[in-house]
Every structure is written in structure tokens, then in C-alpha cells.
Amino acid sequence: MDSKFSRELSSGITSLALLAVLAHADEPMYGYRIAKEMSGDNGDFQLIKQGALYPVLKSLEKSELLESLVEPSVSGPPRRYYTITDSGRETLGRWRILWDNTCILINGILEGEIHE
Amino acid sequence: MSKHIEKYLDELKEALSSLDKSTIQDALADAEDHLTTALQVEAAERPEMSTAVLIAEIIEKYGTPEDILEQYSDIEEITTPIFAASEKSPGRGFRAFCSVVTEPRAWAACLYMLLSLVTGIAYFTLATTGLSVSLSLLPLIIGIPVTMLFLLSVRAIGFVEGRMVEALLGVRMPRRAISPGEGLGWWSRFKIILSARSTWTTIIYMLLMMPLGVVYFTLTVTLFSLVLSLIGAPVIQYILNEPILYMNQGVWIPFYVMPVVVALGAMLVVLSLHLAKQMGKIHGRFAKAMLVS
Numbered sequence: 001m002d003s004k005f006s007r008e009l010s011s012g013i014t015s016l017a018l019l020a021v022l023a024h025a026d027e028p029m030y031g032y033r034i035a036k037e038m039s040g041d042n043g044d045f046q047l048i049k050q051g052a053l054y055p056v057l058k059s060l061e062k063s064e065l066l067e068s069l070v071e072p073s074v075s076g077p078p079r080r081y082y083t084i085t086d087s088g089r090e091t092l093g094r095w096r097i098l099w100d101n102t103c104i105l106i107n108g109i110l111e112g113e114i115h116e
Numbered sequence: 117m118s119k120h121i122e123k124y125l126d127e128l129k130e131a132l133s134s135l136d137k138s139t140i141q142d143a144l145a146d147a148e149d150h151l152t153t154a155l156q157v158e159a160a161e162r163p164e165m166s167t168a169v170l171i172a173e174i175i176e177k178y179g180t181p182e183d184i185l186e187q188y189s190d191i192e193e194i195t196t197p198i199f200a201a202s203e204k205s206p207g208r209g210f211r212a213f214c215s216v217v218t219e220p221r222a223w224a225a226c227l228y229m230l231l232s233l234v235t236g237i238a239y240f241t242l243a244t245t246g247l248s249v250s251l252s253l254l255p256l257i258i259g260i261p262v263t264m265l266f267l268l269s270v271r272a273i274g275f276v277e278g279r280m281v282e283a284l285l286g287v288r289m290p291r292r293a294i295s296p297g298e299g300l301g302w303w304s305r306f307k308i309i310l311s312a313r314s315t316w317t318t319i320i321y322m323l324l325m326m327p328l329g330v331v332y333f334t335l336t337v338t339l340f341s342l343v344l345s346l347i348g349a350p351v352i353q354y355i356l357n358e359p360i361l362y363m364n365q366g367v368w369i370p371f372y373v374m375p376v377v378v379a380l381g382a383m384l385v386v387l388s389l390h391l392a393k394q395m396g397k398i399h400g401r402f403a404k405a406m407l408v409s
Contacts, residue, residue, distance in 0.1 A: 007186065011190070030153065031146075031149065031150055031153065032150055032153045032154045032157060035150070035154075035177075039177070046177065049177070049178060049179030049183045049184075049187070050150065050177050050178045050179065051146070051147065051150070051178045051179035051183060051184045051187060052179065052183070052184075052187040054146035054150065055143075055146075055187055055188055055190075058142075058291065073153075077148075077149060077152055077153070079149075079153060080149075
């Protein structure tokens with residue numbers, strides 16, 4: 001039950017977090033760096049499996065919120081570097097507001113303020 | 117590639133077996149990319165750790181094959197190929213039969229069939245030239261890089277053709293260009309590509325595309341010129357007031373036959389589009405069998 005809830009919870013947040021990570025990045029990032037960035041400093045807690053990022057990256061790119069470029073790496077396979085597009089930044093702005101409002105609402109409900 | 121990664125990829129392939137072939141190929145490409153890059157980065161940062169420990173940690177974070185199965189089956193539900201979504205459940209009756217005229221997929225199939233003459237000739241030329249040049253140069257040292265180049269171009273074309281098939285025929289095809297054995301030495305890559313079944317089926321597909329392209333193109337052009345003349349002839353005769361049908365001498369289409377001729381033309385459009393749609397479906401299945409490993 002826990003894993004089902006956490007999967008459902010993470011499905012929308014993943015896109016939001018990916019856009020945010022890329023919006024803060026100064027340079028294009030490849031998949032593994034994004035994944036590391038997403039796991040944060042809190043070592044043990046992991047909301048999303050890293051394997052879930054790639055299909056989301058692909059679908060964000062398809063909706064033109066991200067762009068990507070493949071570049072050869074010094075050692076090992078070539079890497080796909082992602083950058084956020086202008087429309088990605090706009091979308092992030094809107095989603096941010098949605099997220100903030102959701103947080104306020106849900107936290108309120110969780111603390112039982114609504115009924116008082 | 118590390119043994120551990122290979123083992124994980126095998127398990128992943130097994131776990132994903134219920135999904136579409138192309139989705140499996142994409143998921144495997146993503147996993148391979150991630151795991152090799154992760155291992156490379158982590159090994160450089162923490163050289164004191166053993167590869168086995170690092171890999172276990174990386175795979176733990178990446179997710180079990182079952183996690184990946186859930187993720188990719190979720191995402192596939194929302195990203196179906198463009199025209200696959202436009203396929204309505206086939207209604208009954210004459211109106212439903214004619215509604216094919218409004219189906220983007222049927223028109224896209226016509227476009228594919230028209231283009232297939234050009235692509236077919238190009239594929240055939242490349243495949244025959246590549247095969248004969250590679251084979252005849254093989255006894256010399258230079259033959260091996262030439263063969264490698266040819267096989268790499270075959271794989272690239274297989275991917276591009278797949279994208280075209282997905283865009284125009286609505287069959288889900290791989291969305292990641294994968295190059296087997298990437299990161300390995302070129303000799304082992306050469307061996308992997310040479311022994312991959314899909315390399316050879318792609319070459320056969322390229323050879324077959326020429327006769328198929330000729331048939332598709334001819335059929336499309338013939339049917340559509342027939343449609344145009346059936347609908348156009350009565351109209352033009354009416355406007356110009358001159359016979360435009362010639363059999364030794366000008367033949368007038370009688371006035372009362374005109375609506376029948378035009379209606380025949382309209383009916384033929386509907387039939388041709390149904391034919392194009394069906395042929396597109398069959399060709400899509402064929403392309404999938406040949407181009408996806």
C-alpha cells in the first residue's frame with residue numbers, strides 16, 4: 001500500500017522537480033546528474049526511483065518543455081544533455097503556484113484546521 | 117560492460133516482456149545508459165569502493181525491474197503514437213464506412229505509400245552498394261572499417277525508418293537510437309553488431325522496400341488519378357462544354373450519367389482510403405517485425 005501511494009504521489013511531482021532542477025542549473029545536465037540532484041542531501045529518503053526519470057524526461061521533451069543534445073563523453077557512452085526551454089520556465093512558474101496552493105491546502109487539512 | 121549491469125539488463129528484459137517490443141528496447145537503452153554512466157561517475161568519485169558494491173547501490177536507487185515495469189507501462193498509456201489515438205471504434209453503417217475520409221491516419225498512410233518509392237529506392241541502393249563493397253573489400257584490411265561503417269548506417273536508417281513508420285502509420289516503434297556495444301572497443305562492437313539479428317533483418321527490409329515502394333506508389337497514384345478523373349471529367353466537360361474523354365474521337369458524357377460518375381469517384385476515394393489504412397497497418401506490423409530486435 002505504501003509503495004502504491006508513493007508512486008501515485010510522485011507521478012506529478014517528478015515533472016515539477018525535473019523542471020525545477022533544470023531551471024536552477026547553469027549548464028545542460030545529463031540524466032545521472034539530474035538523478036543525483038533530485039535525491040537531495042537526505043541520503044536515505046528517495047521519493048522516486050531513478051529509473052522513473054527517463055520516461056518523464058522524454059515526455060517533457062516531447063511537450064517542448066525541455067530540449068536535449070547528445071554529446072560524446074571523454075570516457076564511456078555519449079550522454080544526452082538536457083536544458084529547459086522558455087516555455088518550460090513559464091510552465092514551471094504556473095506549476096509552482098499550483099504546488100504552493102496545494103501544499104497550503106493539504107497541510108491545512110492534515111492539521112485539521114479546516115474543521116475548526 | 118560490467119557483468120552486474122548485464123545481469124540487471126537481462127532481468128529487466130524478462131520483467132518487461134509483457135510490454136510492447138519497442139517500449140522494452142527504449143527502457144533497456146535508458147537503463148544501460150544510466151547504469152554505465154552512474155558506475156563511471158561513482159567509480160571516479162569513490163575509487164576505494166569495489167565495483168560490486170557501487171553497482172548494487174546504483175541499481176537499488178534506479179529501481180527493481182518491477183518498479184521499472186510499472187513506470188514504463190504508466191508512461192506508455194499517455195504517450196501513444198499520434199495516429200493510433202485517432203482510431204475510433206468502427207461504427208456500423210454507410211456513414212461510419214465513409215468517415216474514413218476524416219481520419220488523419222488513412223491520409224498519413226497514403227503519404228507514407230507515396231514517399232516509399234523514394235525511400236525504397238534509396239534503401240535498396242544503399243543496401244546493395246554497401247553489401248557488395250563490403251564483401252568485395254573484406255579480404256583486404258580496409259574492408260573491415262568499410263563494413264563497420266555500412267552496418268552502422270544500416271542501424272541508423274533502421275531507426276529513422278522506424279520513426280517515419282510511427283509518425284505516419286501509427287505503429288509504436290523505438291524512440292531511442294541505440295547503438296549496441298557503445299563504450300566497448302570497436303572490434304567487440306563490430307562483432308556485436310555483426311551478430312545482431314536486427315542488423316540483418318534491417319538489410320532485408322531495405323532490399324524489400326524497393327519492390328514494395330514501387331507497388332505502394334503505383335497503387336496510390338493509380339487510384340487517386342482514377343478518382344480525380346472520375347470526379348473531374350464531368351465537371352470539366354460541363355464547364356468547358358467540350359468532350360474531354362477521347363476514344364478515337366471525343367465522347368460526350370451524357371448529362372444524366374454525370375452524377376453517377378461523380379458518385380463513383382467519391383466512393384472510390386473512400387475505398388482507396390480504407391485500402392491505404394489496411395495496407396499501412398500490415399506494413400507497420402512488417403516493419404516492426406523487421407526493424408525491432
